[in-house]
Amino acid sequence: MPISGMTGFGRAEGAHAGWTWAVEARSVNGRNLEVRFRGPPGFETLDRAAREGAQARFQRGNLTVGVTAKRSEGAASVRVNVEQLERYLALGAPFMQDGRIMPPSLDGLLSLRGVIEADDAGLDPEVQAEVEAAMAASIAVALDGLAAARREEGTALLGVLHAQVDRIGDLAGQARDLAAGQPAAIKARFEARLKELAGEAATEERIVQEAAAMAVKADVQEELDRLRTHVEAARGLLASDGAVGRRLDFLTQEFMREANTLCSKSQAGALTAVGLDLKATIEQFREQVQNVE
Template identity: 70%
Template sequence: MPISGMTGFARVEGAHGAWTWAVEARSVNGRNLETRFRGPPSFETLERATREGSQARFQRGQLTVNVQAKRAETSGETQVNVAVLERYLRAGDPYVATGMVAKPTLDGLLALKGVIEAREDEDNADERALVEAAMTLSIAQALDGLKTARLEEGAALDPVLHGAVDRIEALTAQAEAEAAGQPAVLKERFARRMTELLGEAASEERVVQEAAAQAVKADVREELDRLVSHVAGARALLTGEGASGRRLDFLSQEFMRESNTLCSKSALTSLTAIGLELKAVIEQFREQVQNVE
């Protein structure tokens, strides 16, 4: 199953009867699924449909769904708002009486704001339900478009993530090859240290402690084995079913933990260099994983 990103955008327009609308759905990265909805008043079921649709399609990300709707002017009756008209007349009477202005004309009065009102026809219950159902369908289409956009982002991320895992695997193999020469180097250092300790008349307990410390430092087999195991785990997650972002994020932390320990145990400059490069690649992998659902 292809991986999915968490960033995307989709827009769907629709119309039914006197109504037209546009649905915009967008999402950004988020640790959990969070859906925000904004829509026209009195369409109560749209928000619930949006949340249910989001939960059915996504597992992570911050989603915003916006429905902008407009009802076209109908052939409803028009009427004169007498109260508004009278307020205009009273306000102008003093100026007309003193001759400062001419008497208002009918066309001028009717053009004043609020004097003419259009009484729109109300949707009946059946028509309202049809409009709401059509808007709900548009929301579903927008969410499908958003899912497609997120899958496209995932397709772009896929080679980047696989490339990082391949690089981690290659560096792990290099580290294993370098680590093979570490015991000999540490043995030589131990021999020198023993000479120093014996010259100080060191106790047998001190010698044993020094030997144990050197032995622990020489053994990086466990860290290398875990890195190999994590590489296999990362590949399985990148090609597996379902959202893998959280698990990949956790795996990137485990990658970093093992590379840090590898560097701390390194007794060779070459092995330390490989460990540092490994950490850099793991950090790049972790940054890209933040975009995966």
């Protein structure tokens, strides 16, 4: 399976036994897999379905799975809260006795807050289990939709990442060509340094030390070889299946380490400019890698 992103959205709806519901699953970038669930009261067991479903499909990302549900009025029995009704009548009795208000009508009393209550306690356990199973199936559908959205994001990212890796490879090639011309620059700089040291009556040992130090500082062959190896590794990861985001993130750190060393060792302005361009491209690559699962 090609690479996946970590941002996406999935939705599913369902109905059963007088219940209707909607499931929404969304995710954003995250170093690890974190799942948060929000569901209707009385259906806490759905949390497990959401977490296990997410773990089966994803390895990274911050996921939120939400279920909103409603039971139709005809599916729930109702009762009159007599105690609450008596309280309203007792409060209004003095006003009716002195004629300040008319006796209330039945529909008026029943419309008062708390007089009519829905009784959900009588939901049959078998029906409850059927509704939960149907909701869990909708959660799976929403998670499948989220996975598809993340794969679409991965497809879009793939072209961008390939282009950035190619750019890194091109810049490393330019750096290699420029580094080949560094010996001449080192020679000129060493000759100038030699004249300075000669003016100080420098010993031959001191001169040799200076030459060795300049040669070591200017040698970037090792960094260029590692950059080439990292480019090949990045292309291999982008062509592989599964979650490669963590490995790409680590590889980006290695890219930047070599680019920093290249700039610090550079003895030529042109090579330094390429090194800075290389660092900027690697940073852009790093930002995109943060979106890869």
